[in-house]
Amino acid sequence: MVRIATFNVNSIRARLPNVLDWLREAGPDVVLLQEIKCQDDAFPALEIEAAGYRAAVHGQKSYNGVAILSKHPITDVVRGLPEGEPEGDEQARYIEATVAGLRVASLYLPNGNPAPGEKFDYKLRWMRRLVAHAHNLLATEQPFVLAGDYNVCPTDDDVYDPANWQDDALCRPESRALFRQLCHLGLTEAFRALHSEAGRYTFWDYQAGAWQRDNGLRIDHLLLSPQAADRLVTCDIDKAPRGRDKASDHTPIWVELQ
DNA sequence: ATGTCCCTATGTTAGGGA
Numbered sequence: 693m694v695r696i697a698t699f700n701v702n703s704i705r706a707r708l709p710n711v712l713d714w715l716r717e718a719g720p721d722v723v724l725l726q727e728i729k730c731q732d733d734a735f736p737a738l739e740i741e742a743a744g745y746r747a748a749v750h751g752q753k754s755y756n757g758v759a760i761l762s763k764h765p766i767t768d769v770v771r772g773l774p775e776g777e778p779e780g781d782e783q784a785r786y787i788e789a790t791v792a793g794l795r796v797a798s799l800y801l802p803n804g805n806p807a808p809g810e811k812f813d814y815k816l817r818w819m820r821r822l823v824a825h826a827h828n829l830l831a832t833e834q835p836f837v838l839a840g841d842y843n844v845c846p847t848d849d850d851v852y853d854p855a856n857w858q859d860d861a862l863c864r865p866e867s868r869a870l871f872r873q874l875c876h877l878g879l880t881e882a883f884r885a886l887h888s889e890a891g892r893y894t895f896w897d898y899q900a901g902a903w904q905r906d907n908g909l910r911i912d913h914l915l916l917s918p919q920a921a922d923r924l925v926t927c928d929i930d931k932a933p934r935g936r937d938k939a940s941d942h943t944p945i946w947v948e949l950q
Numbered sequence: 951a952t953g954t955c956c957c958t959a960t961g962t963t964a965g966g967g968a
Contacts, residue, residue: 898954
């Protein structure tokens with residue numbers, strides 16, 4: 693059994709005590725982090741190692757940044773989506789590696805607001821690159837997990853107030869269509885494979901008492917290849933970290949694979 | 951009620967991003 697969690701931490705350095713507490717309590721085998729907001733050499737590797745985890749980092753100063761933590765060895769690390777931007781991609785939003793016989797990726801999809809606009813165009817281009825990469829990975833027929841902050845609410849069931857969010861980059865039809873395309877390639881969205889209820893969220897804004905009012909969004913997802921989906925036992929959202937002092941605005945979601 | 955938090959730098963306050 694392997695437990696894999698994804699967590700947008702909104703700065704690993706600002707969040708380190710919370711993340712270490714959560715690692716001790718939840719103890720997933722593999723952790724996919726997003727928005728670490730630091731360069732590789734500023735990543736708190738010693739503290740993470742002391743907690744029992746190895747780390748592979750694709751960092752960036754101030755913005756973005758992703759990492760893979762694992763209790764088991766991490767090999768064959770790839771930083772950045774291999775399907776690149778024409779002019780190159782400066783933004784650290786993707787890292788992939790092999791852990792415990794499984795290919796895992798931590799991804800931080802662009803937010804895309806305001807939409808329409810340049811940022812939304814970049815989001816859609818990034819999603820098309822991810823679709824192309826997923827297609828290539830599927831051809832290998834290996835078990836893999838593409839997880840992270842997708843910045844997409846797949847349906848209105850995943851939004852506390854759909855009418856007010858319909859024009860947002862997280863909910864627009866173009867974003868949802870590309871997310872569906874990813875699933876229709878043959879990937880299984882783990883949470884929806886096991887839960888049909890509306891109103892289950894992974895993100896609550898810091899503003900306007902969103903957490904206290906449960907004004908949330910479900911934007912953090914784990915997508916499983918057919919070989920990984922065959923092994924899916926459990927998927928759940930761990931709301932506890934969001935309720936703590938100095939919390940990230942996201943909370944972890946995790947799967948258990950046989 | 952644009953109500954918060956985190957980052958950086960022409961740095962102890964302001965602006966960008968989410």
